[in-house]
Amino acid sequence: EDVVNYLNDRREEVSNRTLFDDTQVIKQFLDDLGKLLEYHMEQEEIEDRNVKGVLIANHNRKTKPEERNSVATEGALEIAKKHDFCILSTEILYYILEDYWKDEISKEEFLGLIQNTTGIANYQRGK
Incomplete structure (x- = not known):
């Protein structure tokens, strides 16, 4: 019991x-x-x-530049396109900042790049 x-x-x-x-x-x-x-x-x-959403991607940080894949996965790209986000790789962000410090890109051009990009941002140096 x-x-x-x-x-x-x-x-x-x-x-x-x-x-x-x-x-x-x-x-x-x-x-x-x-x-x-x-x-x-x-x-x-x-x-x-x-307002514009920006995703800064750095998932290739441990991979040599010549061996890197896409900045974003398919899922991230779908989300970016659905919500009008701009995806910036840290590599591109570095180049933009470097060019900004050299007065080769203005703040307005940088903001325009973000504002006009849905998905992965492309940046050509030395325009």
């Missing part, structure tokens, strides 16, 4: 803990849902402004 009582007590503890955990999970879900709603409300406000 003591063993049965012990097991029943443990089952109740586990049951209560599960209920508590479920309550915490539901609370977290509702908190996340609220944050998502706030985000969408902010996005609607932002859409009226001139």
Whole structure:
């Protein structure tokens, strides 16, 4: 009888803990849902402004330049095209900054490149 009582007590503890955990999970879900709603409300406000998404990619950093693949995966390209994002590799960003410091590209030209690019940005040095 003591063993049965012990097991029943443990089952109740586990049951209560599960209920508590479920309550915490539901609370977290509702908190996340609220944050998502706030985000969408902010996005609607932002859409009226001139905002451009930029993704700076550096996943080839451990690969020699001559052996590098595309700057972005197919999934990243799809997201960039769907949401009008510009993808800049760190290599291109470096060249742009280097040219900017040499006064070979203006801030306006750089911003124009970002604004007018959906997907992977291409930059030709020495225009």
